[in-house]
Amino acid sequence: EDQVTQSPEALRLQEGESSSLNCSYTVSGLRGLFWYRQDPGKGPEFLFTLYSAGEEKEKERLKATLTKKESFLHITAPKPEDSATYLCAVHAATGNTPLVFGKGTRLSVIA
């Protein structure tokens, strides 16, 4: 069964304090790994797609990396506006199986 585990569940950072969020996955052939940001009461907003081990993507203070078993979302010098829940999801290569989401990491950045 395809599974996605995100850690930590919650993370509190001071403004400027860099850190990383983890997404571990087990899937029968990875078709794509996705990172989303979700603000309270809103729909998830797409951030990155990663397709193969070794791939990296960057956007402003965020950088996503991928290995064969996990992905990291690195946040460099975060600001309060980076506070949100970050969701990881995977799509398996077998058939049209649903996108499997992790439960998310709730990030709070304190000024």
Added chain:
Amino acid sequence: EAQVTQNPRYLITVTGKKLTVTCSQNMNHEYMSWYRQDPGLGLRQIYYSMNVEVTDKGDVPEGYKVSRKEKRNFPLILESPSPNQTSLYFCASSFRTGNTEAFFGQGTRLTVV
């Protein structure tokens, strides 16, 4: 503006009263899906559709129906809602299944009493 539009945003209803949550996208996407989001359980897929007249069950389809008669619309139907269907619902669309990003609607908060 490219978007996925859900209606209504908030709904309180009684057990057993049929309801429909509408979803429409203006990006000519082939793939559409419905999710529910519950505290501690994350996002779980209810149904998905790969194209017009093609729908399939996700992880938690019990108690829900969908239809895809037009490419842009993908309504979620609760024939006889029950309190355990109280949740936050999201519709999503993407160009095709699998390795393309999904665009999500604003969400529908449903309460069944």
